[in-house]
Amino acid sequence: MSIRYKSALLTLISLAVIYTYYFARIAAGVPAEDAIGLLIEVVITIVIVQIVGHALIAGTSSDRYAPMDERERAIDRRATAVGYYLLIASTLAASAILHMGSGKAQTANAILLAVVLTECVRQAVFLSLHHRAG
């Protein structure tokens, strides 16, 4: 496994696990005044997991980090294109709930969910294409 593959895997798993926790807490009915604190905790956790995880990957991988080559750039472009269409669709869906009587906090969480889903799908597509193309 290349460093970039491990990095994408770490990003996908950490985003999925940490934001599942966040949205589960929100769905369970966290008071609005606590939601910002929860979001800050989640963001700090992701930053720490990413820094520690990438340090471990860099320290244990036999490959050294290098800029993306043409094959990896092509894979990244395809994954980003898939993510772009999902982002457009999910952002439109998130803004639609604003017109269905949702409050500011619900709308903000819906947009955050759209962004997180997009990044998870982008990383998943990157991993899948990376795996298929060697």
Place this chain on the structure above:
Amino acid sequence: MLPIVNTVREQREARGMTQSELGAEIAMTRQTIAAIEQRRYSPSLESAFRLARFFNMGIEHLFRWDE
């Protein structure tokens, strides 16, 4: 498997190089060299020429269409 056959593995092994060493010479990752050798990725024309120049041979001797 892609329809373009290549002799990258043979040329690399004839020079006693690893995939990582060849990749470093032509700005590609080890994974990309492996994918080219296994016919799972066709390099761009520029990279194909770079490989051919590195091996000091014509591109038509390194890559050919699999009839």
